[in-house]
Each structure stands twice: as structure tokens, then as C-alpha cells.
Amino acid sequence: MTHAPALLEVQDLSRSFGGYQAVSEVSLQVQPGTIHAVIGPNGAGKTTLFNIVSGVLPPSAGRVRLQGRELTGLRPDRIARLGLVRTFQGVRLFGAMSVLENVQTGRFIRTRSDLAAMFLRLPFRESRQEGATRRRAMELLDMVGLAGQHAARASDLALADQRRLEIARALATEPRLLLLDEPVAGMNPVEVNEAAQLIGRIRDSGITVLLTEHHMSLVMAISDRITVLNHGRRIAEGSPREVREDPLVLEAYLGREDDEDESSREEVLQ
Numbered sequence: 532m533t534h535a536p537a538l539l540e541v542q543d544l545s546r547s548f549g550g551y552q553a554v555s556e557v558s559l560q561v562q563p564g565t566i567h568a569v570i571g572p573n574g575a576g577k578t579t580l581f582n583i584v585s586g587v588l589p590p591s592a593g594r595v596r597l598q599g600r601e602l603t604g605l606r607p608d609r610i611a612r613l614g615l616v617r618t619f620q621g622v623r624l625f626g627a628m629s630v631l632e633n634v635q636t637g638r639f640i641r642t643r644s645d646l647a648a649m650f651l652r653l654p655f656r657e658s659r660q661e662g663a664t665r666r667r668a669m670e671l672l673d674m675v676g677l678a679g680q681h682a683a684r685a686s687d688l689a690l691a692d693q694r695r696l697e698i699a700r701a702l703a704t705e706p707r708l709l710l711l712d713e714p715v716a717g718m719n720p721v722e723v724n725e726a727a728q729l730i731g732r733i734r735d736s737g738i739t740v741l742l743t744e745h746h747m748s749l750v751m752a753i754s755d756r757i758t759v760l761n762h763g764r765r766i767a768e769g770s771p772r773e774v775r776e777d778p779l780v781l782e783a784y785l786g787r788e789d790d791e792d793e794s795s796r797e798e799v800l801q
């Protein structure tokens with residue numbers, strides 16, 4: 532089987548904190564048009580990997596490329612303009628702004644003067660560009676199921692809706708690759724199901740998704756490919772079925788007697 536060139540290439544990435552090696556020589560390739568998950572027990576290095584890929588942290592060694600373009604060492608806003616954007620485990624919205632305005636801030640990474648006007652609440656003309664931005668923002672709110680709440684304050688939304696809004700704002704930057712950091716943490720089963728459908732729709736709209744998540748049944752249900760980390764190292768990669776049956780993966784989850792996360796240990800066996 533021949534693969535299209537990878538959209539994201541992570542090559543021999545390492546990161547240490549003091550003497551502690553949080554990520555060790557991790558390589559992975561994300562194919563365009565896929566949902567690719569990075570999983571692993573607590574402390575495996577998933578967030579550190581995401582922080583490096585999105586420019587929040589520099590690596591100690593290794594490189595990151597998007598469509599062959601070097602991202603290593605670039606700042607997050609520059610990386611976002613090149614087409615890679617992320618959400619965070621803890622939701623980071625502009626709480627005092629409306630739902631619609633939050634999505635518009637994502638769009639404005641390409642038009643900074645409008646962004647400044649909005650932050651300063653300057654009366655800015657409804658230019659043709661601004662009108663288009665607003666329409667696109669409403670389309671994205673519709674896609675994530677929040678169009679009816681566009682005028683609400685972001686901080687008044689329930690957690691699941693805040694996560695949806697964060698995704699809409701990220702999509703407003705028109706990414707090629709969307710990184711989702713634990714997108715369903717704290718959600719109930721109905722919300723998880725809705726989030727799974729949304730992530731599928733995002734992939735089907737042509738945006739590649741790289742996500743990390745502890746919710747194993749979600750990961751197994753929606754991922755095209757899964758990379759497994761343990762103690763900072765890549766221990767497995769493959770389809771959900773291959774990963775689920777990999778003895779090294781089972782050992783990584785089962786072999787930790789001190790692991791309090793019973794649910795993920797049981798779920799990985801499903």
C-alpha cells in the first residue's frame with residue numbers, strides 16, 4: 532500500500548526537564564485526512580509531545596515538519612498561520628466575550644487589525660472582510676452545535692459547550708491539522724458521543740486530527756491510527772485493532788499496579 536506524503540512528520544523528538552526524560556526519540560507520521568491518536572498511561576509524555584509540536588515548548592532534540600515545512604522552534608502563532616492549531620486540556624476561552632466573538636478571534640489570526648479592534652472594543656466598520664468572518668464564524672458554530680448560543684457569554688457555557696467552542700475557534704484559523712488535547716475529559720457519555728461525531732465530521736471536512744485522550748472507547752471507535760507512548764518512548768503504532776492486541780500496550784496499561792485509573796485499564800482490554 533502506498534501512502535500519501537505525511538502531513539505531519541515528527542522525527543526523533545526528545546525533551547528533558549532537568550535530568551528527567553519526558554519524551555525520548557519519538558517519531559511519528561500523521562497521514563492527511565486521518566484521525567490519529569496518541570495514547571499512553573499518565574505521565575507517558577503525550578502533553579509534552581503536543582506542547583512541542585504546537586510550539587509551546589522547544590524540543591531538546593529532533594524536528595517537526597508540516598507538509599515538509601520546518602516548524603521546530605517556531606512560536607505557536609506562527610505555527611497556527613502555517614496550518615497547525617491546537618486546543619488545551621484546560622479550556623482557554625475569552626470568558627467575557629460572546630461565543631461568536633471567541634470564534635472570530637480565531638479567524639483574526641490572519642487579520643490582526645480587526646483583532647485589535649475587537650479586543651479594544653473599538654467601533655470598527657463592518658467591512659466586507661468582517662462580514663465574511665462573521666458568516667464563517669456562524670457556520671462553524673452551526674457545525675459544532677452552538678449557533679443558537681452565539682450571543683451568550685463564553686464563561687456562561689457548560690463545560691462540554693466550552694470545549695465545542697474551543698474547537699470552533701481553532702477551526703476558524705483554517706487549519707490543515709487540528710490537535711485536540713483530551714477533548715472529552717469531564718464529559719458525560721452523551722456528550723462524548725456527540726464529540727465523537729463532531730471529530731468525525733471535522734475529519735470528513737478535510738481537516739486532519741491528531742488527538743490525545745484517556746477515553747479508550749472513544750479512541751478505539753474514531754481513530755484511523757494510534758501511536759502509544761510509555762515513559763516517553765513510542766512503544767507501538769497501528770490500527771485500533773493492532774494496538775489493542777499489542778502485548779506491549781497491554782503491559783503498559785496493566786503492568787502498573789499503582790495505576791488508579793481502573794477504567795482505562797479495563798477499557799483497553801475491550
Ligand SMILES: Nc1ncnc2c1ncn2[C@@H]1O[C@H](COP(=O)(O)OP(=O)(O)OP(=O)(O)O)[C@@H](O)[C@H]1O
Nearest residue numbers: 548551552553571572573574575576577578579580
Ligand atoms: N514542565 C515540566 N517540568 C518537569 N517535569 C515535567 C514538566 N512537564 C512534564 N513533566 C514530566 O514529564 C512527564 C510526562 O508528562 P506529560 O504531561 O507529557 O505526560 P502525559 O502523558 O500528558 O500525562 P497525562 O496523561 O497525565 O496528562 C511526567 O513525568 C511529568 O511529570
